Amino acid sequence: MPLVTAGVVVLDCAEPEKLAVFYKQLLQAEETEASANLVEIRAADGFRLAFRRDANATPPSWPRPENSLQVHLDFLVDDLDAAERRVVDLGGRPVEAKDASGPFEERGCSDPAGHTFTLRRTRQTGPKMG
Structure with a gap:
């Protein structure tokens, strides 16, 4: 048994x-x-996430270049466009604008509180060869 196990973010x-x-x-x-x-x-895959009240909480200011990212969450998705639309529908917003056309491997977003x-994008694995 491990000495320390992951708890909750x-x-x-x-x-x-x-x-x-x-x-x-x-x-x-x-x-x-x-x-x-x-x-x-708790998500279906067991990932646990909690939200603690802090009356003085201020949202991070990233992606401004003078500020560090500090910490963020990564969520794996199959369809970036659909996932980004869902974030916006739920009150979140994109925080990184990409100029080039076509799909991207990842997109930055923030929740309604600014986190x-x-x-x-989850990596697509090809069929086994041989």
Whole structure:
């Protein structure tokens, strides 16, 4: 048994209930715990994400070049366009504009509270050869 196991990723925000709704719908997750200051959800694959009330929370300012990314979430998707549309429909927004045409391997987004995350295309594996 490992000495340390992964627990839960916690995002500080002013309104954890509202942010939990965004991620529950994005990840098709279920709420597993709720209190006055914390809401936790679990996705079908077991990924756990929690939202902790912080009345002084301010959103990160990334992608401005003078600021570091600090931390963000990566979500794996098969269809970047569909996933980005879903983010926008749920109240999130794209934060990286790409000028070139055609599909991209990843796209930066933020949730309604300003936390950044990346939608990353899952790698397509070809058929086994030989």
